[in-house]
Amino acid sequence: MMGRVDCARAERLAGTIALAEASDEQRDLYRAHLAGCQRCVDDLGGEREIERTIAVVARARDAESWEPDFRAAFAKGKKRRFAWIYGAVLAVAAVVALAGGRLMQAPQSAAPAAHAISSQEAQAIAALNTQTAPRREGRAESLKFGSPALSTSIVLRVDGRGEPMRCTIAHSSGDPALDESICRTAMHARYLRR
Amino acid sequence: MDGVRVEANRVASAQARVEALVLEYQTKLTRYVRRMVGDAEAALDLTQDVFLSAHRMLQADPHRKLSGGWLYRAATNAGISFLRRRKILRILPLDRELDRSTWRVDERSAASLDLQAALGHLAPEQSAALLLTSYAGYSSSEAAAILGTTSDAVRQRVCRAMRVLRRVMQEERNS
Numbered sequence: 001m002m003g004r005v006d007c008a009r010a011e012r013l014a015g016t017i018a019l020a021e022a023s024d025e026q027r028d029l030y031r032a033h034l035a036g037c038q039r040c041v042d043d044l045g046g047e048r049e050i051e052r053t054i055a056v057v058a059r060a061r062d063a064e065s066w067e068p069d070f071r072a073a074f075a076k077g078k079k080r081r082f083a084w085i086y087g088a089v090l091a092v093a094a095v096v097a098l099a100g101g102r103l104m105q106a107p108q109s110a111a112p113a114a115h116a117i118s119s120q121e122a123q124a125i126a127a128l129n130t131q132t133a134p135r136r137e138g139r140a141e142s143l144k145f146g147s148p149a150l151s152t153s154i155v156l157r158v159d160g161r162g163e164p165m166r167c168t169i170a171h172s173s174g175d176p177a178l179d180e181s182i183c184r185t186a187m188h189a190r191y192l193r194r
Numbered sequence: 195m196d197g198v199r200v201e202a203n204r205v206a207s208a209q210a211r212v213e214a215l216v217l218e219y220q221t222k223l224t225r226y227v228r229r230m231v232g233d234a235e236a237a238l239d240l241t242q243d244v245f246l247s248a249h250r251m252l253q254a255d256p257h258r259k260l261s262g263g264w265l266y267r268a269a270t271n272a273g274i275s276f277l278r279r280r281k282i283l284r285i286l287p288l289d290r291e292l293d294r295s296t297w298r299v300d301e302r303s304a305a306s307l308d309l310q311a312a313l314g315h316l317a318p319e320q321s322a323a324l325l326l327t328s329y330a331g332y333s334s335s336e337a338a339a340i341l342g343t344t345s346d347a348v349r350q351r352v353c354r355a356m357r358v359l360r361r362v363m364q365e366e367r368n369s
């Protein structure tokens with residue numbers, strides 16, 4: 001069937017060609033569409049051009065030299081992280097702040113003051129008696145707050161620049177408001193290594 | 195006591211299986227995620243989470259089949275939510291623009307940079323479609339299964355992604 005092909009169908013055909021999945025019939029249909037549609041010629045290009053463009057992806061992949069330092073990180077992190085999952089690490093008491101780091105005010109660039117951590121918040125964090133299990137730098141930290149009688153354990157994920165990415169309650173204090181406020185406070189800080 | 199032994203075997207077998215998965219997929223999966231999110235640290239983090247979920251699942255059910263497709267699916271979902279989240283964060287005054295300095299100097303080939311620049315302009319779903327197929331080597335129907343969509347949708351996303359990539363390359367040539 002060699003019916004007329006609209007631009008939306010031409011797009012899918014171009015995608016099929018890019019993925020090297022097009023049949024001869026599909027290639028013919030695409031060519032026929034380009035013959036009557038300058039917009040798609042400009043926008044998508046002919047088959048050769050499609051193939052040349054998409055080849056960039058495989059070239060980038062084949063030139064990839066980044067070896068994720070993952071096995072080491074995993075082997076090292078595994079014990080901690082797996083133990084951490086099962087709650088063992090939550091029982092570990094350590095001192096303030098993150099693995100070899102300290103908690104400090106985020107250096108703000110153009111950000112309005114409202115988003116900088118206030119000294120009040122910094123004090124609040126310090127007062128929470130933050131405890132942490134030392135972990136791989138820049139990775140998730142396990143923090144324990146409060147006395148055993150009423151404690152919230154949070155898992156704070158920090159990116160490579162010390163920005164908190166996510167805070168999850170690993171162990172609830174039983175008081176949702178307390179849990180939430182601890183997470184909120186922790187998310188407002190920026191964490192730097194000493 | 196038998197119960198204890200069974201439990202120990204179960205843990206050991208889950209451990210062995212997850213280690214095999216890590217060994218086979220860690221490099222390609224982490225590279226895939228790094229391309230998707232444009233950040234090495236985040237990629238390591240997200241990928242580690244994927245393996246942790248795998249571990250948890252295998253511990254619950256050591257005989258469960260876990261394929262590469264499952265890992266890619268979990269990684270893709272993690273990448274997409276990371277990108278969505280980053281987009282939300284970006285509109286906050288706090289500057290959370292991700293640091294791209296971790297991109298290795300020896301990877302700054304034209305192809306590598308063109309691809310990364312194009313990915314930066316794409317919707318997460320389009321990035322995922324392009325990377326699952328042309329980068330990770332899945333067919334459009336396999337990618338569709340991973341993404342939970344149709345092959346046609348994958349082809350269309352690939353086409354849109356390719357169009358952006360083409361524009362990036364043209365701009366590069368003109369500048």
Ligand SMILES: [Zn+2]
Pocket residue numbers: 006007010033037039040
């Ligand atoms: Zn057209």
